[in-house]
Amino acid sequence: MSAKTLGAVRRKFAPWDDPSATPLIEIRNLTKRFGDFTAVDNVSLKIYEREFFALLGPSGCGKTTLMRMLAGFEDPTAGEILIGGQSMNSIPPHKRPVNMMFQSYALFPHMSVEKNIAFGLEMDKLPKSEIETRVKDMLRLVKLEPFASRKPHQLSGGQRQRVALARALAKRPKVLLLDEPLGALDKKLREETQFELLDLQMQLGMTFIIVTHDQDEAMTMADRIAVMDKGQFIQISPPAELYEQPHTKYIADFIGDINLIEGRVTHNERGRVTLDSDMTGGRIDVHAETMAGLGDKAWFALRPEKASLSLLPPNDPTTNCARGTVWDIGYVGDLSVYHIRLDQGGTMRASIANTSRVVERPITWEDQVYLTWTPDSGVILVK
Numbered sequence: 001m002s003a004k005t006l007g008a009v010r011r012k013f014a015p016w017d018d019p020s021a022t023p024l025i026e027i028r029n030l031t032k033r034f035g036d037f038t039a040v041d042n043v044s045l046k047i048y049e050r051e052f053f054a055l056l057g058p059s060g061c062g063k064t065t066l067m068r069m070l071a072g073f074e075d076p077t078a079g080e081i082l083i084g085g086q087s088m089n090s091i092p093p094h095k096r097p098v099n100m101m102f103q104s105y106a107l108f109p110h111m112s113v114e115k116n117i118a119f120g121l122e123m124d125k126l127p128k129s130e131i132e133t134r135v136k137d138m139l140r141l142v143k144l145e146p147f148a149s150r151k152p153h154q155l156s157g158g159q160r161q162r163v164a165l166a167r168a169l170a171k172r173p174k175v176l177l178l179d180e181p182l183g184a185l186d187k188k189l190r191e192e193t194q195f196e197l198l199d200l201q202m203q204l205g206m207t208f209i210i211v212t213h214d215q216d217e218a219m220t221m222a223d224r225i226a227v228m229d230k231g232q233f234i235q236i237s238p239p240a241e242l243y244e245q246p247h248t249k250y251i252a253d254f255i256g257d258i259n260l261i262e263g264r265v266t267h268n269e270r271g272r273v274t275l276d277s278d279m280t281g282g283r284i285d286v287h288a289e290t291m292a293g294l295g296d297k298a299w300f301a302l303r304p305e306k307a308s309l310s311l312l313p314p315n316d317p318t319t320n321c322a323r324g325t326v327w328d329i330g331y332v333g334d335l336s337v338y339h340i341r342l343d344q345g346g347t348m349r350a351s352i353a354n355t356s357r358v359v360e361r362p363i364t365w366e367d368q369v370y371l372t373w374t375p376d377s378g379v380i381l382v383k
Contacts, residue, residue: 013050013051013223014223014238015048015049015051016046016048016224021048022085023046023047023048024047024048024049024051024083024084024174024175024207025045025046025047025070025081025082025083025175025207025209026045026046026047026081026082027043027044027045027046027066027070027079027080027081027082028044028079028080028081028082029042029043029044029078029079029080030042030043030044030066030069030076030078030079030080030081031043031076031077031078031079032062032065032066032069032074032076032077033077038231039062039065039231040062040065040066040069040076040231041062041230041231041232042078042079042232043062043066043079043231043232043233045226045233045236047207047209048207049174049207050205050206050207051207051208051223051224052198052201052207052208052210052221052222052223053207053208053209053210053222053223053224053225053226054209054210054211054212054217054218054221054222054224054225054226055067055209055210055211055212055226055228056212056213056215056218056225056226056227056228057213057227057228057229058213058229058254059213061228061229061230061231062228062230062231062232063211063228064179064211066228067100067177067179067209067211069081070088070098070175070177070209071093071096071098071100071177072088072091072092072093072096072098073093075089076089083096083097083098083174083175084097084174097173097174097175098173098174098175098176098177099120099168099169099171099173099175099176099177100168100176100177100178100179101164101165101167101168101176101177101178101179101181102164102179103179103180103181103183105152105160105161105163105164106164107152107160107163107164107167108152109151109152109153110151111151111152112148112149112150112151113139113144113147113148113149113150113151113152113155113163114135114139114148114149116152116163116167117134117135117138117139117163117166117167117170118131118134118135118170119167120167120170120171121134121135121170121171124171134170134172135170138166138167138169138170139166141166141169141200141203142162142163142165142166142200143162144159144162144163144166147159157185157186157189158185158189158192158193161181161182161185161193164181165181165197165200169204169206173206174206174207175206175207175208175209176206176207176208176209177209177211178197178208178209178210178211179211180211180212180213181197181210182194182197182212182214182217183214190217191220194217194220194221195220197221198220198221201221208221210222215254215255215256218239219239219242219243219255222239223238224236224237224238225237225238225239225242227242227251227254227255229250234247234248234250234251235247235248235251242255243255243256243303244379245379246301246379246381247381248381248383249299249301249381249383252301252379252381256303257303257304257337257349257351258301258302258303258304259301259302259303259304259307259348259349260299260300260301260381261275261277261279261280261284261299261300261301261302261322261346261348262277262278262279262297262298262299263275263276263277263278263279263284263297263298263299263300264276264277264295264296264297264298265290265292265293265294265295265296265298266283266294266295267294268290268292268293268294271287271288271289272285272286272287273285273286273287273288273290273292273380274286275298275300275380277300278344279322279342279344279346280321280322280342280344280346281322281323281342281343281344282321282322284300284320285318285320285375286300286375286376286378286379286380287375287376288376288378288379288380289380290380290382291382292380292382296382297382298380298381298382299380299381299382300378300379300380300381301378301379301380301381302348302373302377302378303351303377303378304337304348304349304350304351305335305350305351305353306373306374306377306378307348307349307350307351307371307372307373307377308350308371308372308373309338309340309350309352309363309369309370309371310369310370310372311362311363311367311368311369311370312370313370314370314372319372320372320373320374320375321370321371321372322340322342322348322370322371323342323343323368323369323370323371324340324341324342324343324347324348324368324369324371325340325341325343325366325367325368325369326338326339326340326341326363326364326365326366326367326369327339327340327341327347327365327366328365329364329365331354333354334353334354335351335352335353335354336351336352336354337349337350337351337352338350338351338352338363338369340369340371348371350371
């Protein structure tokens, strides 16, 4: 199946929403302890065939330990891992239908590119003709045919990354595990390689699981993302849902930039919520569902790009609005990020697209400004 054909399928790809779909990987109540420290704490998860799944979180959250248990390099303290319906708990790493690509790439420096790719196949004692065919296929797949006889030190960082990927894919695993695979690349090459990996995964129709602490990397490549903290899953969602509908303040703050406006619920009926906020000095009208009751503390989560910035107050006095003074501006090329010190003492951010090549700004430092936003531009969070 071609990448183009599979891409059309991918856009509708959501087996996790189908109760009849059978997962390729099932993690049941998995726990891993190191002495008194619990690295992975009673987690359960289903991952489906052809899914590009990301484990995302800060250092020490348990994502790498979870991946190492999938690979068989760590034994669970409790719980079970199933792949294709078969329990993996007593299956050694080399007999599991998975392969792992390490962050360091772990290439053999004395071997050529083609020998590195062939190594695992030779260890499995495949026929020589089969090894040669697979190596040629992998070299063509990762576009390294002209470099087959080179040693790793004669390659760029991106080329070494592709050799490691080809070696992992040569054994034709059901699942490819990627442990921070792009961490050694510079920013521009990392961004280019993200799309190469995505295209490759669609072309092969394989299941990829990536561990990363880079939210942009996970958002770009994954069908779903599991955000981890302290050994547990905080939210498992597709990227857009994770960004637009975070379940908690932790998720909202961890994924992208966010304004969290604290207030008290004064009205909640049929998806229409009103908060009274000391931070903005007024009421905030929100079109969103929430379980918060009258008088409960809650936070309105507003992404900076969803706020408008003006030197003039809104014509409609019922518009959601906060007044303040520009105290900092960050220019990041495609966007200018304005930090606004509110009259009540808090701060908010607004991201404005730089649609013109003109550098001069109509709004600059020390200007008094008005931040406005629509009722459906954010969500209500209660924890």
